[in-house]
Amino acid sequence: MDYTVQSLVSAKRNSVRRRRLTEALWGYIFLFPQLLGLLAFSLVPLVTVFYLSSVKWDGLGPIQFVGLQNFIEQFAPDSDLRIALINTSYYVLITVPGGIILALLIALGLNKVRGKTLYRVLYFMPYITSGVAVSVIWLWLLNGDFGLINTLLRVWLHIQGPSWLTDQRFVIPSIAVVSIWQGLGFNMVVLLAGLRNIPATYAEAARVDGANRLQLFWRVTLPLLSPIVFLVTVLSIIGSLQVFDQVFILTGGGPGKDSYTMVYHIYHQAFVEFQFGSASASAVILFVLILLLTLIQFALRKRWVYYES
Amino acid sequence: MAQDTLSQSTSDSAVVSVAVSRSRKGIRVGALGFTLLLHLFLIFGAIIMVAPFIWMVLTSLKDNSQAFRIPPTWIPNPIIWDNYPQSLQAESFGQAYWNSFYITAIVVTSVLLTSSMAGYSFARIRFPGRNVLFILFLATLMVPFQLTIIPLFLIMRDLGWIDSHLALIVPASLFNAVGVFLMRQFILSLPIELEEAAIVDGASRWTLFWRVIFPLLKAPLAALGIFTFIGQWNSFFYPLIFLSSPNLFTVPMLLNQFRGEYSTQWTLVMAASVIAVVPILIVYVLLQKQIIEGIATTGLKA
Numbered sequence: 001m002d003y004t005v006q007s008l009v010s011a012k013r014n015s016v017r018r019r020r021l022t023e024a025l026w027g028y029i030f031l032f033p034q035l036l037g038l039l040a041f042s043l044v045p046l047v048t049v050f051y052l053s054s055v056k057w058d059g060l061g062p063i064q065f066v067g068l069q070n071f072i073e074q075f076a077p078d079s080d081l082r083i084a085l086i087n088t089s090y091y092v093l094i095t096v097p098g099g100i101i102l103a104l105l106i107a108l109g110l111n112k113v114r115g116k117t118l119y120r121v122l123y124f125m126p127y128i129t130s131g132v133a134v135s136v137i138w139l140w141l142l143n144g145d146f147g148l149i150n151t152l153l154r155v156w157l158h159i160q161g162p163s164w165l166t167d168q169r170f171v172i173p174s175i176a177v178v179s180i181w182q183g184l185g186f187n188m189v190v191l192l193a194g195l196r197n198i199p200a201t202y203a204e205a206a207r208v209d210g211a212n213r214l215q216l217f218w219r220v221t222l223p224l225l226s227p228i229v230f231l232v233t234v235l236s237i238i239g240s241l242q243v244f245d246q247v248f249i250l251t252g253g254g255p256g257k258d259s260y261t262m263v264y265h266i267y268h269q270a271f272v273e274f275q276f277g278s279a280s281a282s283a284v285i286l287f288v289l290i291l292l293l294t295l296i297q298f299a300l301r302k303r304w305v306y307y308e309s
Numbered sequence: 310m311a312q313d314t315l316s317q318s319t320s321d322s323a324v325v326s327v328a329v330s331r332s333r334k335g336i337r338v339g340a341l342g343f344t345l346l347l348h349l350f351l352i353f354g355a356i357i358m359v360a361p362f363i364w365m366v367l368t369s370l371k372d373n374s375q376a377f378r379i380p381p382t383w384i385p386n387p388i389i390w391d392n393y394p395q396s397l398q399a400e401s402f403g404q405a406y407w408n409s410f411y412i413t414a415i416v417v418t419s420v421l422l423t424s425s426m427a428g429y430s431f432a433r434i435r436f437p438g439r440n441v442l443f444i445l446f447l448a449t450l451m452v453p454f455q456l457t458i459i460p461l462f463l464i465m466r467d468l469g470w471i472d473s474h475l476a477l478i479v480p481a482s483l484f485n486a487v488g489v490f491l492m493r494q495f496i497l498s499l500p501i502e503l504e505e506a507a508i509v510d511g512a513s514r515w516t517l518f519w520r521v522i523f524p525l526l527k528a529p530l531a532a533l534g535i536f537t538f539i540g541q542w543n544s545f546f547y548p549l550i551f552l553s554s555p556n557l558f559t560v561p562m563l564l565n566q567f568r569g570e571y572s573t574q575w576t577l578v579m580a581a582s583v584i585a586v587v588p589i590l591i592v593y594v595l596l597q598k599q600i601i602e603g604i605a606t607t608g609l610k611a
Contacts, residue, residue, distance in 0.1 A: 020435075046456065124597070125590065131561075267455075284456070
């Protein structure tokens, strides 16, 4: 055989190339199921929904291209989307700060007492339960005449409570309370884990310097906890913008449209009115909203989230 | 160090602060009173967390005259057990439980397998387009599922999978960006010497993964499995869209149906809720340590 340098070099190059090819093949083989799922159930639908938002279609008849018409209609005055946006914003403004502050208080408290495990089990219980079951239970609790809430109000405070879920003033706060109740366990668990992760040396140093409890909290604990608080806030906002199960069970968007939220709007247009084009446009709008809010939060992160350098 | 927890240092510093307050002629009760107040606050909160469940059970054991009385009867007397057989007969909970169970089992198993494979691929194998694809996976985390539900519905319709469990199983099994992300992060943290040793011994990628890597993935797999299990079992939106035959319903859907049909018979509805909720609660109480800790560590990593 003729082992010239040239042939040796090219032989090595070929075997390297073959190895790289096998590598690449294995890479794709291992990736294959998830890749298939990504393409079929995420990317293709994603592209499709943008296309659908530019047509009018009831799913059966002819498809009618209308360009940006759907979006214009969605933002028309008195449109259902506007109502949904307002309702959803109101809901988010109650649920997110309320839920996180409560979870933080409980996590801080739990961090300092014995019996953590028992408390944790109890506080986390609602989160594990299905949103449907939670909503059905609260549907009964919030019943205007016989529900536990109004019963307690009557017996203890002699007040006649409103019909929580059919009174326009209280319907969104009521749904918010149900969501806070259910989500508290999750936020608390994550915050508690974050608290336990804070090295004790910071707190000790602060005490040596004479800090009292309040100063300890504001100056030491909270800044060190801020990355976790940031995470919990981002997840909370995204989650609450997508509220559906509770609305569906508790009120069906009612009374009237007073608890009509964004996802319920999408659902209603697509699967009750069979307006796939309009529904897709609403979905796109919701997506852009979530994206913008998340990006804004990440941009603001440098301002208030403290990272150890 | 085992001492390096805020809670441990807090009980130490509680002693310190007691000493400090004593020396400042403060009241010794200060630290003790604070803990007491804290416990009261926490107990109050815990009651609020648990009371709805208790009320659910209590109501399920009443008859209508007890449930709809003002003021209400707190403890049912007599206890009406009949609501349960009535609920069970009214709707086929057994079928729904089986549906929920086998769908969840398939999805969880599949997610664990495919996510760890994909995570391994991203973490340890070099192939063209690796970075682009990973970013693509991450990007889909931003996409709320409501965005893709409409085209998904149309795809399922074209596949003839509407009103069949396939529509629920296949997408959930094959696509889980969170899972892929978690597994990749974890596998990246494993020492590479393990694999190098196996390659030297002549193992193929396939054996390498299943014999060496996979057994080490117990912790993240458990966390991912629990996450997926909870999400899948309690899933409502997807079954709502895709299923219409009652015998295909999952537990949440059946409960919703029940609520619709027996809307004013709250004692029955509460009994149905108990039937829907209690098995999961039992599983939860038994596994709560793993469940909660799995969620905590996943949250920290994210």
